[in-house]
Amino acid sequence: MPELPEVEVVRRGLERGILGRTVQDVQVHHPRAVRRHDAGARDFADLLRGRTVLAAHRRGKYLWLPLDSGDALTGHLGMSGQLLVVASDKPVETHLRIRFGFTDGGRELRFVDQRTFGGMAVVAGGAELPSTLAHIARDPLDPDFDDQLFISRLRSKSTGVKRALLDQTLVSGIGNIYADEALWRARLHGGRSTEAISRLKARELLAHVRDVLEESLEQGGTSFDALYVSTEGVSGLFERSLNAYGREGEPCHRCGAPLRREAWMNRSSYSCPECQPRPRTPR
């Protein structure tokens, strides 16, 4: 599941693979892949043809590529999206959604997405920061991330701390995996009330979030299956370093107690029953 480290790996791959290149043709194979592009697939392709890619940026889990037209190509990988830079004669993938060819005749860009939660769009005048991404907060690895603002906003919320970590308008880039990992490191149960988190504890939690995101990035991200790979098709290695996510029944790496899995918001949360006691009224 692509979260910040995985998306950052892809961003770097795009930087290496398509920066400075000019789009020659675009083929949209599945309309759902461009559903956020209101004017439709034809318009999407028209706005890209002949345009040169100037940069590869990321905001949380969103990617955005400024173009020489002043527009930007945005992308979100959803659960299973891949952006692959591959030889144009490579056989097409089963879930190929969009193909981008370039004028230099070199490797092409392919958006492949099994579960179709991901998508791409061209945002007019989005070279600075696309309007559709403006509500997404900076991520904890962004040099301009404001720690004090995050801590204040976290504590002024009235919700559970895991919900808050997943709120992309508060802090971006964190999904279910890294939320569980950071909470495990901070010895906090995700159902703890944000109001009850001290400034000190919030600061500590943020430090753990940063650590786990950076460590995962160094390992190329987390790949549970073939769904997350880099632009070169390479899997990440961080799965072996996970302490909580997906480890139901396995011993806590700190205290040895078997980890628990709790149903939460139609998904799962993994935590240590000893190190992360459940609050009286979990949220």
Added chain:
DNA sequence: ACCCACCCCTGGGCGC
């Protein structure tokens, strides 16, 4: 303004 439930989608795994 804020919080939260719901919905979108596919395929691997598993029980029967």
Added chain:
DNA sequence: TGCGCCCAGGGGTGGG
């Protein structure tokens, strides 16, 4: 072998 169900889950939307 095959059918049906469960599960993975980010983010937009609309209701409370």
